[in-house]
Amino acid sequence: MDPVFAPGVPNEVRRLFERRPELFVPAGQPRPKRRTSWSEAPGNTFGTMLVWLAVCVGGWILAVIVLAITLPTAAAAWVSLALAVLAVVATGGIAVRSAVEDRGRKQVRMQHGKYLLAEDFDEPSAKLLGRAQRAVKTVLEATVTRRGMLDEMQNELVLPEQLWDIGQVLHEQSVLRARQQEVARGMATAELDAVLGPQRRALSRSVDAIRRKVELLEQYAGRVRSADAALRAEAALEDGDRYIELLARTEPAGDTAVVQGFADEAAALKDTFTRSIKAARDAGRTLALPE
Incomplete structure (x- = not known):
């Protein structure tokens, strides 16, 4: 199953999951801490900085010697100064980068709790969520949706x-079920049954309610599929005139039964398409109604 994001999560974070899924932490785990090179591996970072400084100082000294031999004194001094400034700027950039949190990691950390991963659901919840995701995907990717024939908002x-x-x-149900x-792994007692009985009934009622919501989404998706099928069939009518012309060349003169049949089928199809669109819109509106 795909992750589920809160409506306010930026698209950049959603796309980041496809490239760097390892950055995302399940909602059931604590919010990840800020991580930089210094916080993760201070020893390695410090060693790398020392090596870089040694290379910069050694390279600068060697460059000064070569410049002093090959260039006039004034030119050598200016070039040496420019190299020194360049080395300081580069060193500062590396130091800042090692102390700053990775941008993608920070974005994901700030959105923790506003997305749910597969690890946040047990098997029954994951199955229901997968059904809901497939229904929503069907609606959003339908041709009638992309053309604005349904309620776009x-x-x-x-x-x-x-x-x-x-x-x-579903995530909360998974947590409570676990x-x-x-x-219940311990010894069964009357006291334990007295507590768990109402809790199990409450969980069962919640599961039934969510299942009905998922079924509503699936009904809406089914209506949208029907409207899509009617739309494709209507598009096929664009070639109807060519078939009528073809039949006119082959049927006996005065025989209009087949031509009339085409016209009747076209009218019936347009009516079917209109009803399909209306049914899809009606099914979609029920999703926003309070229960």
Whole structure:
């Protein structure tokens, strides 16, 4: 399954997951600390800096000797000064870079808790979330959606919010389910059953409610697929005139039954497409209604 992001997470962070997934930490773990070269490996960083300084000083001394031999005194002095400034600037840049946190790592760290990974879900929750993600992907990638034939604001705003809400609840269900299993490992007692019984019933009701939400998303996706299919069929009608002309060349004069059949099918298809779009819009609006 893909990670689930809160609606406010920047697209740059979302794309970063594809390139550097190792930076992302599950919500169930503590927020990662700020990390730099000095904090991760101070000894190696200090050693690298010493080697760099030795190379800079040694190279500068050698350059001064060569310049003193090959250039006039004044020119050699100016060139030596320029090399010294360049070395200081480069050294400062390396020192600052080793003390500054990697930009991508910082972005991910600041967004911790606003994304959920596969590790944040147990198997039942992961299956439900996968169904919800597939339904949302179907809607957002549909041709009728890209052409603005559905409620564009509904799809761009409500669907990501719905997916994030579902992901948060499924994550909490996973945590509580694991907690119940851990507590129930001990010896069963009447007191324990008295506590776990209501908790299990509450968890079961929550699971049923989320399942109904996922089913609503899947119904919406099904309506959108039907509208997409009708749209593709309508596009095929653009070649209808060529087929009518072809039949006119081959059918006996005065036989208009086939031509009339084409016209009737076209009218029926347009009606089907209109109903499919309306059904998809109606299904989409139910997602934003309070339960």
